[in-house]
Amino acid sequence: MSELSRLFHVARADFSYFFRTKWLMAVLISLSVSDMLVTALVYRGLMNFDYFRFLVPGIVVAGLFSAATDTGRRIWLALREGVVQYYMTLPIRTSGLVVAYILSGGLGGIVYSSFLLVIALAVVPHQGIVNALLIIPFMFVLSTGIAGLSAFLASISRRGEIYWVYAQGLQVSMVTISTVFYPAQTIEGFLPGPVATIARYNPLSLAAGALRDSGFGGNPLDLSVLGTLLAASLPLAVSGALAYWVILRTIRLRGKP
Template sequence: MVAVRELIRLRRTPSRIISGLAQPLLFLFVLGAGLKNVVGQNAGAGFDYIQFLFPGIVAMSILTSGLMAAISIVWDREWGFLREMLVAPVSRASLVLGKAIGGGSVAVVQGVLLVVVAPIIGVDLSVGSFFAMLGFLLLMAFALVSFGVVVAARMQRLESFQMVMALVLQPMIFLSGAIFPVRRLPEWLGVIVRFNPASYPVDAIRRIVLPGSPGLTIGGSLLPIWSEALITLGFGLAMLTLAVRLFSHTD
């Protein structure tokens, strides 16, 4: 029921889709054009900066939409609807899972819509690559919505949630490899990148969309894509478990 409610909200507010696509497209075409000659072929093997940026922008859309999906929890708390859901004869775990599924589905819809610009910038997506990317988008959305629910679980005011998300969102985007290659970063920043849970799905999506992309390494060893999937899934399950525990003590 909670998941369906999120999808109904999306259908009733098409402006939400438009606004969710505006920032990623702005980054892709404005930032991409501005830095194309600066970054040049250093972005990766055989592709330019705009092509390098495309998978990161798709992932950035999931990151932003996924984290902000939990804002409805704070909204429902302010208006008293959350209390009604909590006293309903359903488990707290099902409410949290419904939010993760619903919010994640909305985020994935927005991410997939960006795929239509791939041919325009010269990115050739095969059917196999598309579905592999879709799998990672689903994993990423699930993990980040669950993280957003953890943050929202103790927030009483909408303004407080938005402030915290602003502090969390920008570092997660810029230190995930979505905007620029991480292999040339200073060593201390590279350590932070590897502690950023968004880095792994971003790297995997780029390697799927742009074969030959230099991947994320740990201790000098290239991470297999399947291990990045496991890291993302593990983070999502940990956040979901924590969210359920927090909501179990919410009145």
């Protein structure tokens, strides 16, 4: 078996772990679907359908975010339960292990958000299903970036509670300062200019925007937006991979993370 197939093997094992956490999956799916339902039913009299059309692609991206951050939880558990040490005895390079984890994090995010995308395409009129499919590889890179960020947070967390605090902090900052749930104009109206700029270039905003405009709106794909999405996501994936690699190296030197 080649190094590459071993890498995919480890990634697949970790990826399957994500879907074995049934209760977590149930919570994630119910949260995402209930967001759609609440907007569609409860707020029906308060908001118009345009907001629902705006929100649903955002929920797909928020789902991707939640699923990709689960990578950090799995890494944290593997570090503390010693499974990482088992991985370190397998015939695969340390860099291969790191890539496998980031890859499986990316896969978890994209597979989960693809389920949501199917639901979204069923409940919201769409004009660019091919565009939506073409955006998926870019969303995969975004997912690896978020997986990388959560790997970084897991690597610096001494305790499980601390990891959750970091992960929630990440969620609050990345989802709140974004155009996932409200348009950029709303942010500009209430928050200082620099915050609005951050929200505009937040990779979650870019992905949600691309889905709205091209996937559901039917506009041609804006390559500059997708390029910016890649440019914003890749450094996150690299920094997370680096942090995880440092942790594995620390284990080799000190015997513990």
